[in-house]
Amino acid sequence: MKTCRLLPTLEEAITLSGLSDGMRISFHHHLRLGDRVVGQVLQVLEDVGLRGLTLCASSLMGETCEAVYRAVKAGVVVKIETTGLKPPLTEAVLRGEIPEPVVFRTHGGRARAIEEGEIPIDVAFIAASGADREGNLNGTSGINPFGSLGYAIADAQHASFVIAVTDWVSDERLAYRSIEGSLVDVLVQVPSIGDCEMVAGGSLRSSQNPMEMVIAHQTLAVMQAAGVLTDGMNYQAGSGGISLLVTNLLEDYMHRKGVVGGFASGGITGSLVRMAREGLFHTLWDVQSFDREAALSLAANPFHREMSASLYANPHHPGCIAHQLDVMVLSATEVDLEFNVNSITGTDGRILGALGGGPDTAYGAALTVVVLPSFRGRIPMVNKKVNLLCTPGADVDVVVTERGVAVNPRRPEVQEALHQAGLAVISIEALMQRIHRLTGTPVLPQPKGRVVALVEDRAGGVLCTMRAPG
């Protein structure tokens, strides 16, 4: 059993960890846009002269991406493993500036790979909003509560050395603990881990977009027609604007119809907390808290349960929550005629989104509904073949756009149910043609440069590769 030591500086902690050139370090992204830990750590790594590291993060967004880009330019980081990234890293990837191909891994795939020793983590840096002198950690107390530490749990359990970073150390033992001190080697108190008020930014926007509202209404109608909105249903929606709108509409529907769900899972929002408080869901399984209300609820409400990324979506976890979903609402950047989903790049090849837990939940859910606008600008989002395969079409049941609804021919019973309910369903080919009549048929980019990234499937196989424009 480890005994946690409180060290005054990150530099001392890193020295003690034995981190050396070429090793793998890890981070979580629970502070999302408000994270300032990754940047602090990378600066120290550069200052002490470490080079050639692999950075394994649950995701990268906001200022963190600028810090990682600086670390790449300085040679500190040569490889990135993540579920998603944002500018300026997106452009850096396509320009081939990251020395080794970026690996896009799902949340479940990451947890599996860590637990099965596929990607041994040498040093895990775990930001915590609260810690005690035993090294127990949580994300629910302190001055920057961000909620669940779900993505960091596999890192804490399997990394060779764990450095916890916090800006609040309790003199008393933490009552609510996400990670036990026995897993933590050293604890470093820094002036600030970031700004928890910025957790609810980025893709977690509250949409007023009427187009997205049309799609959300249609999605609710699809779920209703498919017969999944019944007592005990287990529900998840992604972090995109449409998905969050669907949840809002679902709340009203469940109230009106007296439906009481089983669990809601994944990223948990204040809306879902309210729904659980109102008795609309029995349990919230929280791998990531999407706003302050959810973050504060986690330790306070018995219905609100923290879960590790492994329990959430590891395909080899016997209790995998994603495999118990009745319905999943998934955002996408592009869909093709085989119902394959691209959630990372747009039709024009630019990196826009992230893999997240989409492929995990699409595989596991009884009904996976992909929601997306039919085009953005003049670029159509339903095409013959996706630029980048992220979620296989076999795991997708329905595609909903504002220009029509298409059901995967593998699900004739869903098609029939929608037909019986009077919903107009068209083939995915007809949907694509309808959209292309408005936008024109796009000339898809044919990048011929070197492989700059690869997408792993949940089991660790290579699903597809991304090339530089060349």
Added chain:
Amino acid sequence: MRSWLYTPANNPGRMIHAGIYGADGVVFDLEDSIAPGEKDEARLLLEEMLPVIQDALDEQGILCRIAIRINALDTPWWKADVESSLKAGARILRVPKIESPRGIEELSVYLTDVEFRLGLQEGSTTIQALIETPRGVEQAFAIGDASPRVVAFSFGAEDYCAAIGVRRKEATLALDYPRARIASAAAACHVEAYDSVWGFLDDPKGLAEDAARAHALGFHGKSTIHPNQIATIHTVFSYSPQELEEAQRIIDAVAQDNSGVMSSFGRMIDKPVVAWAMQVMKTSGSSR
């Protein structure tokens, strides 16, 4: 028609989506939302896009009427607007600042000419007269009676409020008179009446109250500048389940007894009551 969504006719991104938000009608605007220097460009865009938009709506099975708001008849642009609108396939024109029958008559003559030149059926283009001034309000019946092309009044409360010196948001009482007068004239002319937009997008409660006031005074629908207002407008201007049930009960009672005046569930049923019930069922499209 319960709702008309205004959309600038120079914004392809907004135009292409305008019909899918559930509004009963869309008004592509060539007037206030288009700067004087951009009128030609907007007309060209309209001619290019309107057939595409209409095809897309037809293919999706969306029933959404399309109207064009042309520039006022005292501007140098209105004739070109009419030509472009008809070439684009539009058959409903919304015409601003109508204050007398003369404007309608002048427009009708020009429409007949353009219809002839384009090989369209004479009289196939209809007019929604925008009444926006106290003078227009006083002339409402004459305006509606000036041509069979007039199928609706549209009330412009912003200009009306400016003319009488009250603020739009606090003008509930001040607007009762013009609304009642326009609604009554519409009924007399057998045309519809659409209320003014509610421009305060961050005040949905105000929208519901404003719409309810207009509905209570006899308006059939309301114009809007934002798709997010459509659902509220439809709620206000649709018949309630109770109204539908009552109308059906009256029609059923008449079907069983043709003796003229009768009673049903304690209510006297005479000719006007039957007419109301028929109108309700016709508008809602749900008569058995």
